[in-house]
Amino acid sequence: MHREPLITLLQEHTPADATEQAMTQATIAFVRTYPNCFDRSLLIGHVTGSAWIVSPDREQVLLIHHRKLDRWLQPGGHADGDPDVAAVALREAQEETGLTSLKRIGAGIFDVDVHEIPLRKNVPAHLHYDIRFLFEADFMEAFGNSNEITNIQWFSVEKAKSLTDSESILRMLRKKVVN
Template sequence: MHRLPLLNLLRQHSTTDRDEQAMTQAMISFVEANPKAFERSLLAGHVTGSAWIVSPDRQQILLIHHRKLDRWLQPGGHADGDPDVAAVALREAREETGLTSLQLVSSAIFDVDIHPIPARGDVPEHLHYDIRFLLEADPNEPFGDSDEIKNIRWFSSEMIDNYTDSESICRMIRKI
């Protein structure tokens, strides 16, 4: 069963945040009930992988300004059938940032979030069951280009408040 590694990671994930605890339980139920949980074709929602990228000293956090969603977010994207969500997060982070110094800090889940994605074209509104992993990168490495993003930059945790009020982002900042 290709869902088992993710289910094991989700069952091992612990947090003191009640909202994240509830989302973790909801994600376990979703993955158990949906053999195609990693497929974008599952229109109600699907598993995605994201990267919370920090500098080695944890003083800087990298965010992208997502072109389609027009918001500052962490890099990430669709699993597209790949049940190795950590590999998905790393792949998406490389594609969206162009950074080659990216390193997975731990194979454990860093954060869990379920959030709606608005309808766009013929794709209806749906949920992203997002699994986030902690990555490190060299803040002095130049960025690459990506058609998916408008902007990319390193922020101090204090600066992020000026760019987003997302509780999901704030929760990950508190974890650092």
């Protein structure tokens, strides 16, 4: 079944804390319950994929300023039916940043988060079961353009912490990134 590889990855993931543990368990239950969990047409929620991008020296993180949400976030987006969530994360990161040097670090999941997306036009409020993967990119590569974002920038971990009050982002910033 196309959901099994993600369930296996989720079961193998080591959450950073009790909150991430609870979100990981909720995501496993969601994926097991809804065969169409990768489709954004599932209006109660759906699986999304994100990329946590670091510089080769691990001193910088890449964040995008999301146009619709008006927040600094990691690149990512909808699976649109694709059960290979790591490939979704890579595709979304490439589309949103224009980077071609992205290289996945490790075989597992970096972070799991469940968060609400607010009501927008005719789309009801819903949950994103966001699966995050770790990537490295060339710090010197030029960014592309995307109409989904207003800015792309590398930040030191300390500077990134000052840009957000999102526990989701702060948790990823606290995680030790190794090769």
